[in-house]
Amino acid sequence: MMKKAEKSEIDSGLEIALRTGKVEWGRKKAKQAVERGNVELAVIARNSPIEELEELEYYANLSGTSLVEYPGSSWELGEVCGRPHMISAVVIRDAGDSKFREMLDKEDEEVE
Secondary structure: OEEEOOHHHHHHHHHHHHHHOEEEEOHHHHHHHHHHOOOOEEEEEOOOOHHHHHHHHHHHHHHOOEEEEEOOOHHHHHHHOOOOOOOOEEEEEEOOOOOHHHHHHHHHHHHO
């Protein structure tokens, strides 16, 4: 199941994870990492092609990986990651000092 979060929460979490954790970007890397299930979280841009979104969601469900839809575009996701190009997907292998885990746990509690 894909989760939704506030753009500001994801932006600040990504910025911290980029500095203190291990983050990779790109559709191919994201798909491979989610297939293996060795990531804490995957983030996909809102304007990603539907096939890409469905494929990542499928593998996230199989592996038990949390998948979050980024409410901005792939250009905005690239900008947050400090890259001068579009990024459609980001995987967080190690969240570092970011609060992604707490954000997702809080969201799960609200759903129940």
